[in-house]
Structures are given as structure tokens and as C-alpha cells.
Amino acid sequence: MIRRDCGKKRGAARFPVRKSTLCLLLLGISVLLIGLMFAHARVQRQAAGPALALIAATVRDLGLTDLALFMEARYTRHLSQADLHSAFQDHPTALEHFPTGAIAGPPGRLRRQNGQLD
Amino acid sequence: MASWIEKQRSIMDFTVSSLLRRKGKNIALLLVYALVVFLLGSALFFTQAMKREAALILQDAPEMVVQRLQGGRYDPIPVAYAEKISNIRGVISAGPRLWGYYFDSHVGANYTIMVPPANPPSRGRIIIGNGIARSRSVARRHIMSLRGYDGLIRNYTVAGTIPSASELVSADLVLIAEADYRELFQFPAALATDIAVAVRNQRELPTIAHKVVAMLPDTRPIIREEMVRTYNAVFDWRGGMVMVLLIAALAAFVIFAWDKASGLSAEEKREIGILKAIGWETSDIITIKTYEGLFVSFFSFSGGLLAAYLHVFFGSAFLFAPALKGWSTLYPDFRITPFVDPYQVAILFCLTVVPYTVATIVPSWRAAIVDPDAVMRS
Numbered sequence: 366m367i368r369r370d371c372g373k374k375r376g377a378a379r380f381p382v383r384k385s386t387l388c389l390l391l392l393g394i395s396v397l398l399i400g401l402m403f404a405h406a407r408v409q410r411q412a413a414g415p416a417l418a419l420i421a422a423t424v425r426d427l428g429l430t431d432l433a434l435f436m437e438a439r440y441t442r443h444l445s446q447a448d449l450h451s452a453f454q455d456h457p458t459a460l461e462h463f464p465t466g467a468i469a470g471p472p473g474r475l476r477r478q479n480g481q482l483d
Numbered sequence: 484m485a486s487w488i489e490k491q492r493s494i495m496d497f498t499v500s501s502l503l504r505r506k507g508k509n510i511a512l513l514l515v516y517a518l519v520v521f522l523l524g525s526a527l528f529f530t531q532a533m534k535r536e537a538a539l540i541l542q543d544a545p546e547m548v549v550q551r552l553q554g555g556r557y558d559p560i561p562v563a564y565a566e567k568i569s570n571i572r573g574v575i576s577a578g579p580r581l582w583g584y585y586f587d588s589h590v591g592a593n594y595t596i597m598v599p600p601a602n603p604p605s606r607g608r609i610i611i612g613n614g615i616a617r618s619r620s621v622a623r624r625h626i627m628s629l630r631g632y633d634g635l636i637r638n639y640t641v642a643g644t645i646p647s648a649s650e651l652v653s654a655d656l657v658l659i660a661e662a663d664y665r666e667l668f669q670f671p672a673a674l675a676t677d678i679a680v681a682v683r684n685q686r687e688l689p690t691i692a693h694k695v696v697a698m699l700p701d702t703r704p705i706i707r708e709e710m711v712r713t714y715n716a717v718f719d720w721r722g723g724m725v726m727v728l729l730i731a732a733l734a735a736f737v738i739f740a741w742d743k744a745s746g747l748s749a750e751e752k753r754e755i756g757i758l759k760a761i762g763w764e765t766s767d768i769i770t771i772k773t774y775e776g777l778f779v780s781f782f783s784f785s786g787g788l789l790a791a792y793l794h795v796f797f798g799s800a801f802l803f804a805p806a807l808k809g810w811s812t813l814y815p816d817f818r819i820t821p822f823v824d825p826y827q828v829a830i831l832f833c834l835t836v837v838p839y840t841v842a843t844i845v846p847s848w849r850a851a852i853v854d855p856d857a858v859m860r861s
Binding site for chain 1: 580648
């Protein structure tokens with residue numbers, strides 16, 4: 366009993382609030398922030414609707430097929446339109462040398478065809 | 484119930500005090516752990532958002548594109564093929580598309596030169612993507628010179644730029660009149676780059692694709708679903724960059740959890756021994772260690788996750804940009820729309836918080852069931 370009182374006094378002098386309360390409060394704030402993250406994502410998604418519609422309209426009007434993400438090589442610029450040999454354009458056994466090749470592999474459709482050819 | 488809550492609160496008080504006693508070590512642990520979650524979370528958010536965005540954007544792409552293959556490579560397709568394809572039952576229209584690549588040696592960038600299917604610019608005029616306008620510092624009414632395949636340099640007046648909002652698909656585009664395109668690339672009038680096909684019923688697409696190949700064996704049809712699937716594969720967790728990140732982060736995490744699971748420090752063992760000696764039960768010690776593991780892993784998880792969210796959706800994934808850019812000098816300036824899948828966040832939580840917490844409990848349990856005297860002397 367005596368020990369508990371002493372502990373309380375000492376704790377009270379250094380931390381006016383119990384450490385567990387502070388910890389639970391921090392946990393609550395973390396959960397709240399994660400919740401806010403989901404809410405923000407939802408709001409942003411709704412707000413981005415017109416911008417996405419504009420991009421989709423550009424794609425429709427111009428008849429585009431790919432995203433302009435990897436622009437260093439023609440077969441990565443239009444990934445969905447690439448052919449089996451475009452990565453080996455220099456000579457038949459040339460190794461893929463564009464850094465994007467490490468990120469964006471060939472379309473699955475091509476890999477399936479390659480399996481048949483091998 | 485109230486006494487149980489009070490007991491748990493007291494154990495939590497003790498846990499926090501214990502964590503604060505080893506402040507330096509625990510802060511370092513928290514930072515490394517948060518960094519692992521940040522890397523995994525960034526890769527997860529980025530790929531998920533790009534995959535969803537690509538699916539939304541490409542939903543209006545041509546339903547089918549027909550290429551002509553020669554020697555395994557695609558080759559210009561005769562415009563007459565469009566007529567043959569449009570005669571297939573179920574096809575609404577088949578229009579030749581004209582597009583190609585132009586390497587600009589001034590900025591070392593590749594442009595996509597294209598003739599828009601509707602409202603092309605008049606002769607001598609071009610409409611450019613925002614990426615080109617930025618890299619060449621050109622604006623409306625400026626003159627841009629392009630070197631033709633006949634060696635002649637031609638000047639084109641910039642009639643406008645494509646809205647920056649659509650930079651993700653148009654950063655490197657140059658829209659040009661058909662006559663200018665054919666003149667620039669010395670492209671024969673009877674040929675096109677490929678043929679865009681529109682069909683009446685989406686479900687008939689595979690059947691129509693088979694009919695196209697049967698009728699024109701030197702062609703390769705690519706349906707819209709395959710275009711979307713391409714980007715699904717690129718941004719799949721098993722694909723390139725994501726896999727590299729995933730392996731690196733998971734390896735770091737395994738080392739980290741292994742270090743934790745392989746044993747306690749002498750100080751921690753002594754603490755457990757003292758607690759046992761003064762009458763704490765094994766279950767109380769396991770509870771302390773569970774709370775310790777939960778606090779460290781949850782704070783690291785939430786910190787890492789929120790930092791990943793800020794990095795990808797507020798900072799446009801700037802850490803990934805060099806990897807995505809590769810050697811290209813043009814890059815779209817775009818803000819990623821936050822598509823966050825709660826299911827994936829839950830998986831990330833289970834992959835990081837649960838193993839770490841378990842890895843914390845096991846060695847503590849092993850130390851707690853040993854005689855306190857032996858633990859303190861070890």
C-alpha cells in the first residue's frame with residue numbers, strides 16, 4: 366500500500382497523466398490518423414473524378430492505347446503494343462539494356478507466346 | 484472487470500516505463516521498423532493506385548488494335564485491310580491510325596507523333612504535350628523544327644498544348660496533320676501504322692479477333708482487355724520494381740524479427756528475473772512483452788503507413804521517379820489519385836505487426852518459465 370502511494374506521488378510529480386493514458390491516447394491518435402487517411406483517399410478520389418474523366422476523354426478522342434510512363438524506349442512507351450522482338454532490336458541475342466526493362470516486363474500475352482515458340 | 488482494466492493499465496504503465504528506460508534502442512527500432520513499413524506501403528499504394536488509374540483511363544481506349552507483323556515485328560499495315568475488317572459482322576468501324584516515334588536529339592527525348600482521328604491541326608501546325616512544351620521551352624505560336632526522313636528540316640507552328648491534366652497519357656505527344664505526318668516520315672499513302680476497330684458488342688471481341696486473324700493471317704489483334712491487363716501485370720506485386728522492393732524490405736524485416744526472436748538482452752533477462760522474484764506471474768510477463776511488441780509495431784506501422792501515403796499521394800512518389808524515368812528525359816508531371824485498398828492495408832498489418840509481436844513474446848516466455856535465480860545469474 367505504502368509502495369503504491371509512493372509510486373503514485375513520484376509518478377504524479379514527473380507525469381501529471383498516467384503513462385498508459387498517454388500511450389492509449391497516442392494509439393487512438395494513430396488509429397484516427399489511419400482512419401483520416403482512408404477518408405482523405407475517398408474524398409480525393411471523388412474530387413479527381415473530373416480530372417480522370419478528362420484523361421479518359423483524351424484517350425477516347427485520340428485513340429490512345431498506353432500511359433506515357435516509360436518513355437525511354439518505344440517498346441516501353443507503348444507497352445501493350447510491343448512485339449516479341451522489339452527488346453532485341455539491335456541484334457537477335459542482344460540483352461535488354463534500358464533500365465525500364467527491369468521494371469516493366471513484357472505483356473503476359475507475349476510471354477505466353479514466347480513459351481510456345483521456345 | 485474494473486480490477487482487470489486497472490491491472491492492464493498498471494501493466495501498460497510498467498511497459499511504457501520499461502520502453503522509456505531503453506529510449507535510444509527503442510527509438511532506433513521504431514525508425515527502422517517504420518522505414519520497412521514505409522517502403523512496403525509506398526510500393527503497395529503506388530502500384531495499387533497506378534493499376535486502378537490505368538484501368539479507369541484505358542476504359543475508353545480503342546476496343547481493338549490490329550497490327551501487321553512481318554518477320555515477327557510489327558510493320559505498317561495496308562489501309563485496304565481496314566476495309567476488309569469493317570466487313571466482318573459485328574464491326575462498327577475500322578479506321579487506320581497513323582503514329583510513330585521521333586527522336587529529338589536536342590533534348591535526347593522520344594516523341595510520339597500522331598495524327599488524331601478527329602479534328603487534326605491544319606497543315607504546318609502541331610499540338611504538343613505538356614512534357615515537350617516543358618523540355619523544349621516552347622509555347623503557343625512558337626516554331627518547332629523537326630527533321631524529316633528525307634533529311635529536310637520542317638518548321639511547324641505550335642497551335643496549342645494538350646491540357647496538363649492529361650499529361651499521364653499525353654506528355655510526349657505531337658499531334659499533326661495527316662499530310663504533314665506522311666511527308667515527315669515519308670510514309671506511303673497506302674499504309675497506316677495500325678487499325679483501330681470498334682465493335683457493336685464487347686463480348687464478340689475475341690470472336691472478331693479470331694475472324695481477323697483467319698482472314699488476314701499476317702495480322703495481330705490486341706483487344707482492350709489485354710491493354711489493361713498489361714498495366715495490371717506491370718504494377719503487379721510480382722512485377723519488377725515491386726518485387727525488388729518487397730524482397731529488400733522483407734529481408735530487412737526478417738533480420739530484424741530474427742534478432743528479436745533469437746533472444747533477449749542480459750538487461751531484459753535480469754528485469755524478467757527480478758519481476759519473477761518479486762512475485763509477478765509468467766502470464767503478467769508475457770502480457771508486458773505482448774504490449775511492448777504491440778506498441779512498438781503499431782506505432783511503427785502507423786508512422787510508416789502515413790509516411791508512405793504522404794510520399795505517394797502528396798509527393799507523387801518522388802523516390803520511385805528515378806527508377807520509373809530510366810534514361811528518358813521526358814516525364815509526365817502528374818498527381819496520383821489515392822486508391823487505397825483496406826484489404827491490402829490489412830495484409831500489410833498482418834505481415835508486419837503480427838510476426839513482430841509473436842517474435843517478441845516467444846523469447847520472453849522462454850525466459851519467464853526459467854527459475855528467477857538462474858535468469859538473474861545468466
